Amino acid sequence: xxxxxxxxxxxxxxxxxxxxxxxxxxxxxxxxxxxxxxxxxxxxxxxxxxxxxxxxxxxxxxxxxxxxxxxxxxxxxxxxxxxxxxxxxxxxxxxxxxxxxxxxxxxxxxxxxxxxxxxxxxxxxxxxxxxxxxxxxxxxxxxxxxxxxxxxxxxxxxxxxxxxxxxxxxxxxxxxxxxxxxxxxxxxxxxxxxxxxxxxxxxxxxxxxxxxxxxxxxxx
Amino acid sequence: xxxxxxxxxxxxxxxxxxxxxxxxxxxxxxxxxxxxxxxxxxxxxxxxxxxxxxxxxxxxxxxxxxxxxxxxxxxxxxxxxxxxxxxxxxxxxxxxxxxxxxxxxxxxxxxxxxxxxxxxxxxxxxxxxxxxxxxxxxxxxxxxxxxxxxxxxxxxxxxxxxxxxxxxxxxxxxxxxxxxxxxxxxxxxxxxxxxxxxxxxxxxxxxxxxxxxxxxx
Numbered sequence: 365x366x367x368x369x370x371x372x373x374x375x376x377x378x379x380x381x382x383x384x385x386x387x388x389x390x391x392x393x394x395x396x397x398x399x400x401x402x403x404x405x406x407x408x409x410x411x412x413x414x415x416x417x418x419x420x421x422x423x424x425x426x427x428x429x430x431x432x433x434x435x436x437x438x439x440x441x442x443x444x445x446x447x448x449x450x451x452x453x454x455x456x457x458x459x460x461x462x463x464x465x466x467x468x469x470x471x472x473x474x475x476x477x478x479x480x481x482x483x484x485x486x487x488x489x490x491x492x493x494x495x496x497x498x499x500x501x502x503x504x505x506x507x508x509x510x511x512x513x514x515x516x517x518x519x520x521x522x523x524x525x526x527x528x529x530x531x532x533x534x535x536x537x538x539x540x541x542x543x544x545x546x547x548x549x550x551x552x553x554x555x556x557x558x559x560x561x562x563x564x565x566x567x568x569x570x571x572x573x574x575x576x577x578x579x580x581x582x583x584x
Numbered sequence: 585x586x587x588x589x590x591x592x593x594x595x596x597x598x599x600x601x602x603x604x605x606x607x608x609x610x611x612x613x614x615x616x617x618x619x620x621x622x623x624x625x626x627x628x629x630x631x632x633x634x635x636x637x638x639x640x641x642x643x644x645x646x647x648x649x650x651x652x653x654x655x656x657x658x659x660x661x662x663x664x665x666x667x668x669x670x671x672x673x674x675x676x677x678x679x680x681x682x683x684x685x686x687x688x689x690x691x692x693x694x695x696x697x698x699x700x701x702x703x704x705x706x707x708x709x710x711x712x713x714x715x716x717x718x719x720x721x722x723x724x725x726x727x728x729x730x731x732x733x734x735x736x737x738x739x740x741x742x743x744x745x746x747x748x749x750x751x752x753x754x755x756x757x758x759x760x761x762x763x764x765x766x767x768x769x770x771x772x773x774x775x776x777x778x779x780x781x782x783x784x785x786x787x788x789x790x791x792x793x794x795x796x797x798x799x800x801x
Binding site (some may be wrong): 448449450451452455456457473476477480481483484485487488489491492495496498499500503506509510512514519520521524525528529531532535536540 | 614617620623624627631646662665669680682685686688689690691692693695696697699700701703704707710711714715717719722725729747
């Protein structure tokens with residue numbers, strides 16, 4: 365089966381076919397390696413994006429908790445609750461006891477004493493209201509700090525996961541290498557192709573030109 | 585050598601080329617993913633152990649802390665107030681004077697403020713405890729993230745929770761109404777002295793009758 369070609373031409377054709385197959389094998393191995401790397405990179409990018417999205421959602425949740433309007437409403441509610449809790453309900457001073465012990469005193473004296481104690485109670489209530497406002501601020505600060513701390517902790521855990529995922533991706537990338545069967549096969553095919561080329565050239569009594577890579581540079 | 589023989593020999597070297605299947609390439613998974621999954625699992629278990637140990641620190645717990653604070657200090661404030669109220673008349677010639685009334689009003693006002701301050705301080709105390717507990721929890725979670733295994737994390741968290749659950753200690757209460765109880769002897773002495781002519785008494789309303797009456801309940 366010579367297709368009308370002489371031996372040298374047949375050898376050259378076979379050589380070229382072998383070289384072409386070798387090149388195809390190399391390209392196939394390189395493509396596969398590239399695809400594997402791309403798959404790992406894409407998977408890593410997806411994972412990092414998902415983690416970043418989770419972090420953003422967590423931060424948004426905290427921001428909602430710390431929203432100024434919401435904070436003000438919570439503070440107002442707390443202040444009202446605390447003002448009720450703190451407000452004095454009765455005097456420590458026993459007016460009845462005073463009146464009984466000063467029975468000879470004019471009514472004006474007893475009334476004046478009752479008024480003094482009443483004023484003190486009113487001052488205590490006003491003080492309770494102011495103090496409740498301050499305490500409500502303290503409550504708000506504590507709640508905000510805890511919310512921020514927990515958010516930071518959750519995001520830190522997520523970032524730790526992101527670092528781990530990055531390390532896995534790097535390890536996976538390092539573990540990817542070209543298909544060795546294909547690479548060895550390509551080398552063998554290239555070698556056979558070069559050999560056939562040389563053999564054909566020798567058979568034709570010609571000095572083979574130097575092939576790329578220096579093949580044929582030495583006397584055959 | 586037939587073409588078939590050649591093919592067979594070549595196939596031994598390049599099976600993947602003939603079948604175009606991957607045989608000798610690196611798949612990319614060197615076990616790192618499994619190791620990382622195991623690490624994350626440990627972190628999740630450790631975090632859960634810490635959070636589980638801290639579940640008792642809820643709003644009712646802090647409410648109780650605040651109540652304990654108030655229960656401790658309120659009777660002490662009341663005692664000091666009653667003492668001040670009992671001693672206050674000794675500073676006056678009689679208890680029907682406006683100065684005495686004013687002073688009782690001030691004592692009452694300060695007493696109410698002390699009670700309010702005490703209630704507020706109780707809440708602050710509970711909030712401080714809340715902050716401490718949260719800091720401990722965060723610290724333990726940081727340790728878990730840094731590599732503490734779930735077992736150690738659970739042990740540490742349990743110890744921390746136990747320590748934080750200990751009864752709070754309260755310091756002694758200072759003298760809150762000293763300005764109402766001071767100089768009792770001096771005041772009484774002055775009131776009992778014979779007043780020189782033209783001298784305006786320390787208090788007014790009762791003169792120098794010395795008719796003091798202990799009031800208050």
